[in-house]
Amino acid sequence: MREPRRLDEIAVLVGGVLAGDGSVLVTGVAGLREAGPGDLTFAAGPRNLPDLEKTRASAAIVPMEVEAFSIPVIRVENPYFALAKVLGVMYDRPRGPGFVSDRAVLGRGVRLGRDAQIHPHVFVGDETEIGDRAVLYPGVYVGERCYVGNDAVLYPNATLREDVSVGARAIIHAGAVLGADGFGFVEEAGRHRKIPQIGRVVIEDDVEIGANVCIDRATLGKTVVRRGTKIDNLVQIAHNVTIGEDCLIVAQVGISGSVEIGNRVTLAGQAGVAGHLKIGDRAIVGAQSGVTKSIPADSRVTGFPPVPHGEWLRAQASIPKIPEMRKRIAELEERVRVLERALGKE
Amino acid sequence: MREPRRLDEIAVLVGGVLAGDGSVLVTGVAGLREAGPGDLTFAAGPRNLPDLEKTRASAAIVPMEVEAFSIPVIRVENPYFALAKVLGVMYDRPRGPGFVSDRAVLGRGVRLGRDAQIHPHVFVGDETEIGDRAVLYPGVYVGERCYVGNDAVLYPNATLREDVSVGARAIIHAGAVLGADGFGFVEEAGRHRKIPQIGRVVIEDDVEIGANVCIDRATLGKTVVRRGTKIDNLVQIAHNVTIGEDCLIVAQVGISGSVEIGNRVTLAGQAGVAGHLKIGDRAIVGAQSGVTKSIPADSRVTGFPPVPHGEWLRAQASIPKIPEMRKRIAELEERVRVLERALGKE
């Protein structure tokens, strides 16, 4: 936290409508249950209103439908957007000056940008370039011939193998592994012979990659994640995959080799995509889906194999009815048999 | 291993019934297939009896239904419980005195408990407190303002980002990441704008967290895992989740944001839980389930969406019957058409 702000200032910042005393001084932002005096708190929607009633916060950001309240509130169209703005201003952590720890190891020909922070136990390989103000936390490994963009942050114990490139403002969370060998083998006399994986990984600007994510290097060429895409924890991205711009890839998704994903695609949690498929722009793939054929743009699918989401919902809801359906079919068969017998049709 | 024990002593320790020579000296504990002379071995149930016939062990812990045997045995109600007790006594590793490696880096204002062990290549951030006898293995990163309880163990390359708290006797396995940013974005002009994640992670006493698990920090407030809960490897726990006491979360489970899980809940392997849901005390969610609605206490559900486990089993077993059911329906339609025609009902 930097310095206290008046509530009316914050209302202007987020473009919201102030209801109540605008002179309240806000010293922090906190959750509904944890907030105390001086805190601004946050209600995303109707489900948070019971907690809002009980909060000890001094003020709150609320959705527009909340008219007034016992504490001063800022009413906004999109509470999450307002929250992002407030936190960005009030919790912006100044990075401080650059440094290179004497416990870090830098290879030959490493170029370091201005004010880069190289923490202890970092290893940077030969001929690698680290951008201005980039931060490499303890335990980070960056191999040879890598590029880390300006203002990128590599959290502890992240690994970038050789020939990996990470764009400006990219965030690589702890334990992520970029550039491990793709899973490529060819059979030879009943054994699996490794196909050397000599390609690269290219992560563009403003990409965020979750903790313990794995993005494999290409066999040849490159595995690519384009600008602005956000990847949650424990996601697997195989060799030669291309992911477009501004996608959301939720936790534990697995994407097989050479898949091509368009822009603004959403893959919900634990979904899997089989190899060499294409997923069109703006497609939404439901949680735990198993994608076994290409998905056109603008579609919303779920299931394994995936079908339109509404159809999937109806079908899933009907699965528990199958045993009863079988019984009804058997009964019908008996009743028809009786009728046929009566009519001498048997 | 510490020192040899007589079998009759061990029988008393585990509250079991000795059958055979109690004077046998036990020098170690080993699996049925690996055990040799001097070893005590272990049969969990009937499926292990063929291996028990062939074991070279000098004695065995067996379930009560095994009456007697060619080698001395200790008969017990719960073989796993007896095993836990024996191993706890015979393989208790004394931790030795505390130390701080000169290859570790400690920030300003770090408070170290008595006999804490700080291995090489550990980093501890400013203002963090490490409890008595806590062990931080090589490559562990603990950020600023963290708390690590007494007797906690952080295995190699585990990462605790800033403001993470871990209780007494907690075990954090290798590669686990606590406190990475929650996956929170808000759309702005077609792009995903990051919502800063300024909350914390609180892990209570006696929690065990598996290798490469990810537990994200809260947006505001805290992500909580309560006393005694055990989490297996590669589990994803999103921001603002609360998990109650004494739960079992099996490998590769994914829990979305703001989910509230009660006490003594079991989530079986690879299950997923959608955001903002509640799972009641003692509920059991089957493997690979996709939880899309809240689950009441004491229920046992499976599937996506989940249904009572027995119903799910029947339904799944019936899915392969659908093609045949469709055929039978088509036949019935034809037979009814014939009947209708015969009766002039068409």
Next chain:
Amino acid sequence: MREPRRLDEIAVLVGGVLAGDGSVLVTGVAGLREAGPGDLTFAAGPRNLPDLEKTRASAAIVPMEVEAFSIPVIRVENPYFALAKVLGVMYDRPRGPGFVSDRAVLGRGVRLGRDAQIHPHVFVGDETEIGDRAVLYPGVYVGERCYVGNDAVLYPNATLREDVSVGARAIIHAGAVLGADGFGFVEEAGRHRKIPQIGRVVIEDDVEIGANVCIDRATLGKTVVRRGTKIDNLVQIAHNVTIGEDCLIVAQVGISGSVEIGNRVTLAGQAGVAGHLKIGDRAIVGAQSGVTKSIPADSRVTGFPPVPHGEWLRAQASIPKIPEMRKRIAELEERVRVLERALGKE
């Protein structure tokens, strides 16, 4: 890349049929889209032919059915096999001489093989043996009494806990954790009491283990992965599992405790296997399957519970038809009721 090669030399190397000018000098290997003059490129099959038309490469490896082309080509039966051979020859990285970084920490009684490379920030525990030419990248942790075979490679931030053995030429990718405690508890007065996990992990020769994979140590005895098996990223292998020779375990698979897997088995992505089951030699388990019963040798199954793959495909395709089937059943019931009434059978 080592040195340029003539195309006709490479044709001989891969046992292919040269079509075009064999005197072309190849200076590198690159993907169809990235290749430039001097590069040899690679078309795996018909789906790559459009890209092949546009490539700027000087030559290409192509499947036998491609007769001739605008650039010189080497026609082969198995393009992946040819690629593996070419890359193996042209991109073989000489390992260089051994070294032990003065930023690494070696315990008492460590035996180091000839030309082993011990990078900075590596920790090797007491009484561990590291084989000839083995490479331990930065951040690797190897506990006490481990064995790392000749020519094995441990990538950055991989963790081998105590008593783990890794065979010759094994490759352990970044962030993998071998030997974390198995997930074993026994209930005691409503709480989960830990069963100490004192067993080992044994990885045989020529095994490859993906990034962030977890292989737990056995409770007693050992968790085993046999010769030549390849494991993709983010796989979970629980305590006391045995995996046979030459298996392929695809990303995000989860294998529960004490499962026994035969030789040459394939588990496709995100599949799960319940505890204590057996999977026979050469069995193939489809993606996202939930294996709840043992699988015989040579079978190909999919689903949860798994059924023969063809049956599963038909059944899945029919699930979306269930709502329509229910409608047809209801209609049939009504029509039969009408008929019954007409015949006075009601």
